[in-house]
């Protein structure tokens with residue numbers, strides 16, 4: 001057991017009912033239901049807690065249970081014994097007809113019954129794991145059934161969790177948001193980006209705030225550039241329709257910008273919601289807006305070679321599965337420091353990492369010799385969870401020559417640390433506790449689209465044309481992505 005020091009904050013979830021719309025969908029099966037099970041298994045769920053699954057499919061109880069055990073097994077969770085019985089004992093299913101008033105009336109009655117059965121007093125978390133186009137219908141339905149009333153005290157509450165990309169364009173996202181606001185207040189809306197809930201991502205801020213040696217150097221005086229990589233071995237995983245309509249830029253941009261913000265924003269006065277969001281917004285506000293030609297000149301998009309042969313993909317599809325781009329931040333901390341970001345599907349082994357590359361040494365002994373960038377601080381988020389710092393040291397021996405070395409800090413080295421909540425588990429706890437800190441404000445959602453829109457417009461003007469490159473599966477993307485950084489005299493790590 002390791003002893004913690006100083007500041008220690010714990011978020012406790014409130015007793016509640018968790019209502020999952022879209023319960024038979026891909027997101028529910030891969031992320032949300034495993035996270036709900038994980039909360040029960042790790043004893044992190046509230047004491048009085050139930051889960052109402054909602055979807056359009058008709059399911060008998062045995063079908064529901066076999067579906068749940070199947071998806072938990074596929075998620076690699078050992079779902080058996082008391083844990084499984086406890087989880088299943090909290091789960092109920094309701095078949096939906098999202099457009100029927102009667103359905104919402106029935107839902108209200110069912111929630112009252114479940115509240116009574118599980119000792120919950122009208123505290124409800126509605127998770128909309130459904131396409132953004134359906135958000136308005138469902139929120140109107142639950143509002144009209146009186147289920148969104150939130151008196152702002154803690155005797156009862158109603159909250160909505162929604163998933164990115166919240167729409168397919170800035171206009172659609174704003175329209176979806178306006179639709180949600182007809183039924184709910186901003187304080188009830190939790191826009192989830194699960195990257196903010198990742199343990200190592202949280203550690204970026206913890207490390208910066210607790211160790212002044214790092215944050216003091218986290219600026220243009222010491223840092224040459226920043227790199228962010230989110231590579232996945234996986235391809236479409238049955239999400240052809242989603243990809244064909246949206247492409248990787250819309251799918252991943254929110255994650256990429258959150259990683260950049262958490263790495264580079266000024267440290268907030270506290271980790272409380274308002275302070276944290278205000279600093280994050282100031283960081284986004286320091287990224288200059290660009291016209292579409294300027295945005296496209298600093299970006300590369302590509303498709304993996306076999307993409308158009310995937311079942312369900314159009315022969316001439318222009319959906320990108322890879323992006324790389326460069327941007328600058330115009331504030332005192334970062335002026336002149338480029339941020340290089342790339343993300344891709346089928347780009348070899350899964351790799352998610354953030355690297356701060358320090359300037360080259362200027363000492364006279366290195367005059368005339370390029371030893372590259374010896375100091376790189378890296379947060380590895382996947383698959384390793386560690387931090388590394390590379391440096392150069394004297395080679396042991398009689399001569400004075402130098403060797404590269406890497407210091408590594410493994411992140412979870414004790415058994416109890418391995419039981420930490422996963423990204424979705426953590427964010428569900430925060431939502432049940434009513435803490436919006438790790439969720440995106442409407443301004444962040446808008447900024448994401450404002451950043452992305454000029455790029456999308458440039459690409460749309462040239463669909464499938466010369467600006468859509470290809471790359472072999474398992475590679476680091478197209479040669480043009482390498483050229484994007486190499487033309488600045490740098491290289492991807």
Ligand code: BG6
Nearest residue numbers: 194232234251252255352382423
């Ligand atoms: C999701 C994207 O939000 O994040 C997926 O829709 C992507 O396309 C996934 O695969 C990556 O998340 P993680 O946590 O597995 O790295």
